[in-house]
């Protein structure tokens with residue numbers, strides 16, 4: 001407990017699933033957290049849980065795709081908690097189709113949420129990060145900041161039916177590596193976690209295929225076919241999908257001071273599964 005005392009974190013898509021578990025874990029370790037989600041309900045519930053556990057959190061509601069979102073997200077951290085130390089680019093969903101049936105809307109929905117939004121959030125944070133780092137260097141302080149971008153094994157090895165998602169999640173690995181080189185001089189560690197199968201609403205849904213995600217006016221079928229899910233589980237060396245809390249552990253590792261000399265890395269968190 002307390003590894004992140006005094007740190008300020010912004011976590012996109014943290015009203016549910018993995019992002020929520022990351023928010024809980026970072027808050028437990030003492031970070032003040034800005035919780036974001038599309039919908040006010042899940043974001044505010046997450047904030048309420050953190051506050052009730054003695055942590056510090058505020059919500060910043062809205063789509064990461066909104067043109068003014070990135071500035072608002074960064075400003076929420078600075079206005080409420082006086083700084084910004086940790087950025088977790090997690091918000092997202094899947095919208096699958098085979099290539100010949102994939103619309104431009106499906107393609108750009110994945111590029112926008114998984115790749116363009118993280119780019120904009122990092123760009124919005126850059127002014128604060130560069131000036132804070134300069135002031136800290138002048139004061140003789142050595143303070144590391146952390147960025148963790150969320151990818152997928154689909155981005156590492158590709159996945160049939162997910163050309164859009166695989167391309168976007170591969171892109172975020174490139175963004176990670178470029179930014180680790182660009183921001184090393186400001187003592188920012190930029191790393192990436194690629195998940196295998198984690199049990200959230202994105203993967204687990206009723207067998208009848210009835211679960212539908214409502215994302216910015218679009219209705220998108222949720223969950224992986226249960227037979228496919230079983231087949232995927234049988235290929236995981238640890239024999240099961242991961243929990244959101246286990247998934248959050250991989251992100252937290254990159255946020256702790258123990259990883260201050262690790263940057264530009266891709267960590268696959270998939271129970272031993274390799275594409």
Ligand SMILES: NC(=O)c1ccc[n+]([C@@H]2O[C@H](COP(=O)([O-])OP(=O)(O)OC[C@H]3O[C@@H](n4cnc5c(N)ncnc54)[C@H](O)[C@@H]3O)[C@@H](O)[C@H]2O)c1
Pocket residue numbers: 012013014015016017018019036037038039042062063064065090091092093094113150151152153194195196197198199200201202203215
């Ligand atoms: N669950 C898995 O097996 C798995 C595997 C690989 C990668 N991932 C990645 O992990 C991340 C989290 O997924 P999850 O499984 O926790 O899903 P989830 O659906 O449980 O949570 C994702 C959250 O992101 C929010 N979100 C979606 N679009 C948004 C937007 N435009 N603006 C703001 N918030 C938005 C959703 O409302 C939701 O609360 C995603 O980037 C996903 O691609 C998940």
